[in-house]
Amino acid sequence: MFIELDLQSETPIYTQLVDQIVEGIACGALQPGEQLPPIRSLAEDLGINLHTVNKAYNLLKQEGLLQVHRKTGVIVQPGEMPGVTEAFEEKLRRQLRSLAAAAAVRGMAEEVFAQESRSVYRDIITNRGGE
């Protein structure tokens, strides 16, 4: 798997997992219908607890990005992806707001901030990794 954890980071492990799986789907490294490792294997591979993986998988299931079949295991949502809901828009704006304010205060111009966003987005879908 392509997952890399930073156990020293202040971002919770399950969040890192969620983020990297979402990125994987976004950039095409994880195709719709593709199988993810069983929670126990992935947990062992990463040296973490089964429940931590489970929590991440469940969050993604609730968001409609993963499907969980008993015994079959976990796969990337095969058909329609969730789409941009009103709730998602709100959440996105709320988080962008915090970043934009911090950027503005430090003198980062509007266009630079927008360009930064665009460039980060592009880095993801072109699978370059970003750093």
Added chain:
Amino acid sequence: MFIELDLQSETPIYTQLVDQIVEGIACGALQPGEQLPPIRSLAEDLGINLHTVNKAYNLLKQEGLLQVHRKTGVIVQPGEMPGVTEAFEEKLRRQLRSLAAAAAVRGMAEEVFAQESRSVYRDIITNRGGE
């Protein structure tokens, strides 16, 4: 004061405080050198504990956005604002990355995402509030 807290929110109170003060500085509602309420008054006004306000003020002090003088109280950084450091750039990119991936997965196009960022930024500095 212009602070509004949502005690039901999952975002910690001190984070909400930090965000709103940063926004206040960004949009000009809080001018450089301007005085902020004493921690005890603000805490009482908002119906929260003194230490919660103190934590927020201290984070902003560490980031160089506030100055804390004993007895004089807390003021908005009067001279040079922090600027876009390497550390800030990294942190910004890391957080944008998570948002961009989530947006991409839901089919939000690159240009829409960039435009969204630009528009949120503009909302802040033009002091319209945003919602």
Added chain:
DNA sequence: GTGTATGTTATACATGTAATATAACAAATA
């Protein structure tokens, strides 16, 4: 000086979250 308003520090407590460790359960399939 005395008093007062400020931020600071220390201690304690309650609650919730993150992560781990075990164990057992439920369902699908070989």
Added chain:
DNA sequence: TATTTGTTATATTACATGTATAACATACAC
């Protein structure tokens, strides 16, 4: 039947959040 999967249930540890009190240190007004 046995195995592999996700699920659920407890328990424990550590840490974060928020509160509550109390005391301390400094600057300023009087």
